[in-house]
Amino acid sequence: xxxxxxxxxxxxxxxxxxxxxxxxxxxxxxxxxxxxxxxxxxxxxxxxxxxxxxxxxxxxxxxxxxxxxxxxxxxxxxxxxxxxxxxxxxxxxxxxxxxxxxxxxxxxxxxxxxxxxxxxxxxxxxxxxxxxxxxxxxxxxxxxxxxxxxxxxxxxxxxxxxxxxxxxxxxxxxxxxx
Numbered sequence: 001x002x003x004x005x006x007x008x009x010x011x012x013x014x015x016x017x018x019x020x021x022x023x024x025x026x027x028x029x030x031x032x033x034x035x036x037x038x039x040x041x042x043x044x045x046x047x048x049x050x051x052x053x054x055x056x057x058x059x060x061x062x063x064x065x066x067x068x069x070x071x072x073x074x075x076x077x078x079x080x081x082x083x084x085x086x087x088x089x090x091x092x093x094x095x096x097x098x099x100x101x102x103x104x105x106x107x108x109x110x111x112x113x114x115x116x117x118x119x120x121x122x123x124x125x126x127x128x129x130x131x132x133x134x135x136x137x138x139x140x141x142x143x144x145x146x147x148x149x150x151x152x153x154x155x156x157x158x159x160x161x162x163x164x165x166x167x168x169x170x171x172x173x174x175x176x177x178x
Contacts (some may be wrong), residue, residue, distance in 0.1 A: 007171035009055070010164075014178070020149040024156060024174075026167050027062055028170075031160045036042055037149035039091050044125070051152050052135060055121040055175040058168060063156050064065040064111060067118040068142075070159045073168035080117065084110035088136040096136035102173050106178070108137055113162055119161050123174055138176060 001151035011025040019039035024031045041050035061077030062084070063069075087094040094101060097105050110117055117139075125138035135152060143155035156164070156175065 002136070003067060008105055008167055009172065010058075010167055010172065010174040012051075012077055012176045022152065022154070022165075022176075024160075025163055028055045028119070029163060030175070031156055031164065032147055034143045034147040034155040035176075036151050036152040038152070042178070046088065046133045046135050048135075049151055051154060051176055052125050052138060053176050053178055054125060055173050056125050056138070057102070058140075058170070058172050058174060059122040059124050059127060061168065062110060062117070062120040067115070068161055070156055071107045071119060071165050071168070073165060073176075074170060075121065075168055081122075082111055086110060086137045090133040090136075095132060096130055114144070115158070116144065118142050118158065121168065 011133035012022050015021045020035050020037060022033045022035045024033045034050040036049045038048050038050035040053050040100045042053045042054035044050055058075055061073050061075040062080045083101045085099045085101040085103050087097050087099045087107045092105040121140040123138050126134045139153045140154055142158045143156050
């Protein structure tokens with residue numbers, strides 16, 4: 001009898017002291033993380049600032065220039081270009097998809113002036129099975145100093161991507177719990 005091979009799950013739980021911060025667990029690692037300004041939600045909606053409570057596959061990785069070059073991953077990915085964006089307009093056909101800037105509808109710039117998107121892991125929240133208004137651009141990305149809340153993503157310290165790199169591969173999921 002063959003055992004079914006299971007992939008690891010990155011587990012995120014909100015901190016007991018603050019619903020906008022959490023702990024990302026990967027094997028024996030426990031890493032602090034930032035969550036959405038709206039905490040976590042099982043009813044995620046576009047613009048609510050909440051991190052969705054869900055199990056999401058790691059889909060692809062984007063990197064700005066050669067930043068965090070020491071982080072290796074088997075995830076498909078590429079560098080972030082000057083004109084890369086992510087559509088967050090629920091009524092547009094490209095909703096929750098990468099787009100080229102300038103873009104006629106609302107879109108988030110992927111090449112930011114801060115360092116939040118130096119390394120971005122796209123999570124499968126509302127990507128493969130897209131529903132208008134259920135939320136877009138849910139990523140694992142670099143945290144602001146002090147782990148300030150995100151707009152709905154999960155954010156970790158840049159140095160923690162190095163510690164987490166063994167888990168950054170196809171088949172791994174990130175699960176946010178309440």
